[in-house]
Amino acid sequence: MFSSRSIRTNFLIKLIFSSLTLIIIFSSLLYFYIEKSIYDEKKEELVQYAKNISAYKSVFQADESMGESFFSLNVGIINLKNSHTGMDIYETSKNNHTFLTLIYPFNLDDKSYLKITKDITQTKHLLKKIQRYIFVINIASILLVIIYAIALSKMLIAPIQTFSNKLANMNEHLITEIDMNKLPKEFEPLGATLNHLILRIENFVKYQKELFIGTAHELKTPLAVIKLKNQVTLIKKRSPEEYIEAIKTTNKTVDEMNIIITNILNIGRQEGAQLDRPIEVDVIAFLKQKANDFKLLAENEGKQLHMDFKPDGFMATLQISLLNQILQNFLQNAIKFTPKDKSIILRSSQDDVGLLIEVVDEGCGIDDSIDLFAPFKRQGNKSGVGLGLFLAKSAADALGAKISIRNREDGIDGTVASLQLNSKLSCIIPKKR
Known part of the structure; x- marks a missing residue:
């Protein structure tokens, strides 16, 4: 039922041990307090008897019953060789009886002392009975604590079992979020995290389905073209x-298929890159390097690539191949869709989240209205497979970053592709003086 590594087991052990310790300490203090109170009362009685006798008064007060007290009381005068002005109280046992004896100064001139002995056997029996009652109450309390601890631990792990059962029953066809209204407040952060994970799984499953369907569709079309072209070519003898023209058309279609297959392979490589060990890298320096590489490509097509990097340095721990894939896709699309004699800007800035x-x-x-991050989604009149942004989105998710594409809002046609890096695993390099 319980494992040595179980939180529930540890909770039960600690709760029972602490409760047991508290019960023992409390019951011991209670018993000692009762015992001391009774003994103090008996000692005070003996002292009062001695004072009354020394003052030649009645041993018992007028309102005090002397029946039982008289028969359990033994008063005598003794002489001691060595005189002392203090009194002494001690306890003795004889013939299964317990006696409390007081030695009290009576006449110091002749070294005489009062010796008052009281039978406290009944008191001892009462204390033993109280001790037994306290012991029985402790046993009952411990049993109640154990029952309460088991019930409480079961109640505490109930939400975890709910999570486990819900997640165990999920598959790619039945994925639903956890109802936060049914969770205790303490488990809301865990529920929110699981819902976020479930949402990512939903998106992954959706994209995988779209990827498989899109791949089949994209490969089916060029295969149909090749087959139709070959059939037409074989109908009659040709020059x-x-x-040669038919073979060129076939080769072109095969090249298009190779591009699709290459992109699909890149998806597999990207999933492997997500498992690469992150390294510490200066993102700004990496951006400058990529900008210099793509600046030549842009100029070769009659376009200008401008750079604006802030701050001077930004260290982050990440998989550099995933960051490279995102930036490469952004810059390739920007160069592809930007007309000749137009400009492209690669820039970075620091914000409250990290590096933008x-x-x-x-x-x-x-x-x-189009989800450009879905596989095989194309925009514009340029050729392409439609997997680039899908790969970029997957890479951004693996980095724990956010990716987005929006239209420009400065009155100029064009788009702004952005990548938001989180600063939790990064730091800013101080500017060199």
């Missing part, structure tokens, strides 16, 4: 030039 990286182009813009 060598016509055969943006690629701004002067292209045709996007349709906000």
Whole structure:
């Protein structure tokens, strides 16, 4: 039922041990207090008897019953060789009886002392009975604590069992979020985290389905083109030039299929890259390097790539291959969709979240109603497979970053592709003087 590594077991052991310790301490203090109070009362009685006798008064007060007290009381005068002015009280046992004896100074001139002995056997029996009652109450209390601890621990782990049962019954066809209204307040952060994970799994499953369907569709079309072209070519004998043209068309279609397959392989490589060990890298220095590489490509197509990097340095611990894939996709799309003699801007800035990286182009813009991060979604009139942004989104999720694409709001046609890096695992390099 319980494991040595179980939180419930540890909770039960600690609760029972602490409760047992508290019960023992409290009951011991209670018993000692009762015992001391009774003994103090008996001693005070003996002292009062001695004072009354020394003052030649009645041993018992007028309102005090002398029946039982008289028969349990033994008074005598003794002489001691060595005189002392103090009194002495001690306890003795004889013939299964317990006696409390007081030696009290009576006449110091002749060294005489009062010796008053009281039988406190009944008192001893009463204390033993009280001790037994306290012991029985302690046993009952411990049993109640154990029952309460088991019930409480079961109640505390009930939400965890609910999480476990719900997650165990989930599959790719039945994924539902956890109802936060049914959770205790203490488990709301865990529920929110699990819902976030479930949402990511839903998106992953959705994208995987779209990827498989899209892949089949994208490969089916060029295969149909190749087959149709070959059938048409084989209907009648043709000239060598016509055969060459048919082969070129086939090769072009095969190249398109290779691009699709390469992108699908990149998805597999990206999942492997997510398992790479993160390293510490200066993101600003990496941005400058990528900007220099793509600046030549942009100039070769008659376009300008401008850079604006702030701060001077930004250290982050991440998988550099995933960051490279995102930036490469942003810059390739910006160069592809930006017309000739137009500009592209690669910039970075620090904000409250961390480092914001943006690629701004002067292209045709996007349709906000289309999910560009879904596989095989294309925008504009340029050729492409439609897997680039899907790969970039997957890489951003693996980095714990946020990615977005929006239209420019400065009155110029174009888009702004942004990547928000979290600063929890990063730091800013001080500016060199």
